[in-house]
Amino acid sequence: MSQSLDIAVIGATGTVGETLVQLLDEREFPVGNLHLLASGESAGASVPFKGRNLRVRDVAEFDFSQVKLAFFAAGESVTRSFAARASAAGCSLIDLSGALDPMQAPSLVPEANPELLQRLDAPYQLTSPSASAVALACVLAPLRDLVRPRRVSVLASLAVSSRGREGVNELARQTAELLNARPLEPRFFDRQIAFNILAQAGVPDAEGHIALERRLAGELRQLLAEPDLRVAATCALAPVFFGDSLALSLVSEREVDIDAVRQRLAQAPGVEFVEEEGDYPTAVGDAVGQDAVYVGRVRGGLDDPCELNLWIASDNARKGAALNAVQSAELLIKHYLSKILT
Amino acid sequence: MSQSLDIAVIGATGTVGETLVQLLDEREFPVGNLHLLASGESAGASVPFKGRNLRVRDVAEFDFSQVKLAFFAAGESVTRSFAARASAAGCSLIDLSGALDPMQAPSLVPEANPELLQRLDAPYQLTSPSASAVALACVLAPLRDLVRPRRVSVLASLAVSSRGREGVNELARQTAELLNARPLEPRFFDRQIAFNILAQAGVPDAEGHIALERRLAGELRQLLAEPDLRVAATCALAPVFFGDSLALSLVSEREVDIDAVRQRLAQAPGVEFVEEEGDYPTAVGDAVGQDAVYVGRVRGGLDDPCELNLWIASDNARKGAALNAVQSAELLIKHYLSKILT
Ligand SMILES: NC(=O)c1ccc[n+]([C@@H]2O[C@H](COP(=O)([O-])OP(=O)(O)OC[C@H]3O[C@@H](n4cnc5c(N)ncnc54)[C@H](OP(=O)(O)O)[C@@H]3O)[C@@H](O)[C@H]2O)c1
Numbered sequence: 062m063s064q065s066l067d068i069a070v071i072g073a074t075g076t077v078g079e080t081l082v083q084l085l086d087e088r089e090f091p092v093g094n095l096h097l098l099a100s101g102e103s104a105g106a107s108v109p110f111k112g113r114n115l116r117v118r119d120v121a122e123f124d125f126s127q128v129k130l131a132f133f134a135a136g137e138s139v140t141r142s143f144a145a146r147a148s149a150a151g152c153s154l155i156d157l158s159g160a161l162d163p164m165q166a167p168s169l170v171p172e173a174n175p176e177l178l179q180r181l182d183a184p185y186q187l188t189s190p191s192a193s194a195v196a197l198a199c200v201l202a203p204l205r206d207l208v209r210p211r212r213v214s215v216l217a218s219l220a221v222s223s224r225g226r227e228g229v230n231e232l233a234r235q236t237a238e239l240l241n242a243r244p245l246e247p248r249f250f251d252r253q254i255a256f257n258i259l260a261q262a263g264v265p266d267a268e269g270h271i272a273l274e275r276r277l278a279g280e281l282r283q284l285l286a287e288p289d290l291r292v293a294a295t296c297a298l299a300p301v302f303f304g305d306s307l308a309l310s311l312v313s314e315r316e317v318d319i320d321a322v323r324q325r326l327a328q329a330p331g332v333e334f335v336e337e338e339g340d341y342p343t344a345v346g347d348a349v350g351q352d353a354v355y356v357g358r359v360r361g362g363l364d365d366p367c368e369l370n371l372w373i374a375s376d377n378a379r380k381g382a383a384l385n386a387v388q389s390a391e392l393l394i395k396h397y398l399s400k401i402l403t
Numbered sequence: 404m405s406q407s408l409d410i411a412v413i414g415a416t417g418t419v420g421e422t423l424v425q426l427l428d429e430r431e432f433p434v435g436n437l438h439l440l441a442s443g444e445s446a447g448a449s450v451p452f453k454g455r456n457l458r459v460r461d462v463a464e465f466d467f468s469q470v471k472l473a474f475f476a477a478g479e480s481v482t483r484s485f486a487a488r489a490s491a492a493g494c495s496l497i498d499l500s501g502a503l504d505p506m507q508a509p510s511l512v513p514e515a516n517p518e519l520l521q522r523l524d525a526p527y528q529l530t531s532p533s534a535s536a537v538a539l540a541c542v543l544a545p546l547r548d549l550v551r552p553r554r555v556s557v558l559a560s561l562a563v564s565s566r567g568r569e570g571v572n573e574l575a576r577q578t579a580e581l582l583n584a585r586p587l588e589p590r591f592f593d594r595q596i597a598f599n600i601l602a603q604a605g606v607p608d609a610e611g612h613i614a615l616e617r618r619l620a621g622e623l624r625q626l627l628a629e630p631d632l633r634v635a636a637t638c639a640l641a642p643v644f645f646g647d648s649l650a651l652s653l654v655s656e657r658e659v660d661i662d663a664v665r666q667r668l669a670q671a672p673g674v675e676f677v678e679e680e681g682d683y684p685t686a687v688g689d690a691v692g693q694d695a696v697y698v699g700r701v702r703g704g705l706d707d708p709c710e711l712n713l714w715i716a717s718d719n720a721r722k723g724a725a726l727n728a729v730q731s732a733e734l735l736i737k738h739y740l741s742k743i744l745t
């Protein structure tokens with residue numbers, strides 16, 4: 062590709078944003094000028110890119126007409142405040158916060174629903190879905206016609222980095238305090254996360270679901286183009302720094318052919334299938350730092366031939382967020398570069 | 404109760420056995436002579452009971468005709484080696500390993516299936532089921548007629564203590580090594596458990612299930628007297644020392660009345676229902692050291708009125724094992740003391 066794009070990364074000092082900037086470099090994304098943005102507090106900090114140190118600036122003072130594409134990785138409220146401004150300036154955007162209306166900014170996982178690219182209008186708005194939805198979509202999309210899922214039940218044991226830098230710092234601090242037999246004072250999380258599991262990675266609504274669970278279910282149905290799929294989701298927080306672990310139990314409308322499932326997974330793009338007997342993937346040992354979603358423990362039901370059970374491990378910040386956003390941008394410019402540039 | 408029983412605890416130096424000996428004291432179980440048994444390696448060690456130090460002896464040299472009741476908490480192979488010898492000597496027994504035929508030694512959770520006591524023959528053999536089955540049975544038994552479960556999907560995130568003392572030592576050692584930036588060498592577990600989750604708490608069979616998952620499903624069906632209940636179970640290991648966390652998703656044959664479920668749970672014996680909005684139980688913060696199974700996050704489906712979702716936290720070694728065994732013994736002697744003594 063000879064042409065390049067001027068780009069903004071909002072949240073460039075964060076867990077996802079830093080990885081995203083790295084990936085733009087690693088994958089030789091056609092970057093012209095790169096604008097790194099964060100809150101006023103980080104303005105003046107610097108982030109390395111292609112061997113240079115780029116200065117971070119305050120998003121509130123940014124003129125979006127300077128760029129053609131913006132990655133929003135700074136949380137829902139930042140997206141709500143600035144996405145409209147970016148679009149009004151003719152800037153296409155990929156949002157990682159989930160704050161935008163899915164009708165305006167549909168979810169894209171290139172391995173699962175690339176056909177979405179056929180029906181978009183400029184300025185483009187896409188959502189890079191929640192990390193769990195990315196992982197599940199990569200694994201389930203290639204199985205769709207084979208297993209015809211009616212119902213999925215997911216327990217996502219999320220890494221503390223799913224809650225950003227502060228989540229990571231809090232687990233490190235709590236663990237050190239406990240190992241040194243100092244009194245534990247939870248700060249960022251509402252209780253002890255070290256050597257414990259928190260049942261909900263967020264604040265529940267009146268019906269008891271957290272926003273991430275609703276988001277995951279909606280995104281999964283859209284990504285798989287299965288509007289009637291029943292989704293039971295529990296998003297818990299585990300004392301793990303990086304890497305989500307998902308236990309998936311799926312009910313099909315027909316008997317599941319486990320060997321055929323294994324064959325599909327072995328060939329699925331973006332998926333690393335751990336197939337050796339007795340072996341299984343883990344978040345930390347396999348997925349972290351990798352570009353693939355890891356899947357293993359592929360097995361039928363104990364008592365139901367229509368059931369499929371899987372274990373999935375994925376790097377939440379990389380594959381689940383930054384990489385999926387960059388891959389989405391790659392697909393977007395493949396289809397629409399000239400329109401994005403005008 | 405004026406009469407007392409001579410008792411043996413096999414595995415008295417272990418995670419479960421030590422708790423069991425404590426509980427016999429705390430609950431003023433009618434203990435006559437107490438024989439503490441373990442392997443030859445621990446023979447000569449001592450364990451405190453009612454302010455005295457009792458000597459531990461080698462089970463291989465024990466004469467079971469000296470006791471009327473034995474708790475087997477030393478693993479499957481020990482139960483297989485010595486249970487028949489105990490029964491032949493007229494000794495009743497409660498096994499915690501799951502090694503016995505469920506027809507010979509049915510599972511008992513006093514809160515769930517006390518009616519089992521109506522149809523036992525001396526010498527009595529009972530199984531105290533897996534810790535997850537105890538927790539699930541306490542929570543589901545009082546809901547049975549209300550929700551009529553057709554299918555349950557369980558992800559059990561087990562504490563390392565579910566694998567005994569060595570599991571606890573390994574998590575402590577690995578965590579310290581990582582925090583001190585020393586190279587990690589997994590020993591007891593096959594890979595890094597610190598800040599990671601292992602997808603299977605055991606070795607899978609040809610179909611990919613581990614023994615504990617099969618055991619859990621079978622025990623649950625027996626305890627709830629629901630032979631046709633479909634059970635999807637994944638037993639993973641979490642970097643938690645004590646306390647199991649279970650995410651349960653249940654499909655009912657009818658619409659679930661969530662308020663009625665809450666009312667039942669608030670009154671259920673052996674269950675502590677965390678009902679305040681936004682609150683939830685955790686293994687470490689609530690369940691560990693307690694006699695109740697904790698339940699919270701009671702919610703319906705996102706898209707299915709016939710679904711019920713719950714979060715359960717339970718002390719695996721205490722409520723899930725030692726306490727359930729002692730409560731079972733209490734029920735047994737309430738019904739059959741005179742027969743046990745003869
Ligand atoms: N972490 C994950 O695994 C993951 C996965 C998928 C999606 N996401 C989503 O990605 C987004 C970022 O998450 P993260 O984990 O990277 O969070 P993070 O580590 O806490 O970083 C947050 C970033 O947002 C910036 N920011 C915060 N408030 C801001 C404001 N008012 N104005 C401008 N910038 C602001 C921060 O800049 P300062 O340095 O100025 O504070 C920082 O760069 C969130 O929407 C999250 O839901 C995260």
Ligand SMILES: NC(=O)c1ccc[n+]([C@@H]2O[C@H](COP(=O)([O-])OP(=O)(O)OC[C@H]3O[C@@H](n4cnc5c(N)ncnc54)[C@H](OP(=O)(O)O)[C@@H]3O)[C@@H](O)[C@H]2O)c1
Nearest residue numbers: 414416417418419441442445477478500565567568719724
């Ligand atoms: N831990 C749990 O949460 C849990 C829950 C439910 C059921 N269970 C079951 O309870 C049993 C004990 O588990 P645990 O966690 O207490 O294990 P543990 O901490 O490893 O203790 C094992 C106990 O068994 C004894 N033992 C080992 N090998 C023996 C042998 N060959 N002969 C005689 N005694 C022997 C050990 O004695 P030495 O000191 O001589 O080695 C020790 O007292 C297992 O069957 C387990 O599946 C455990």
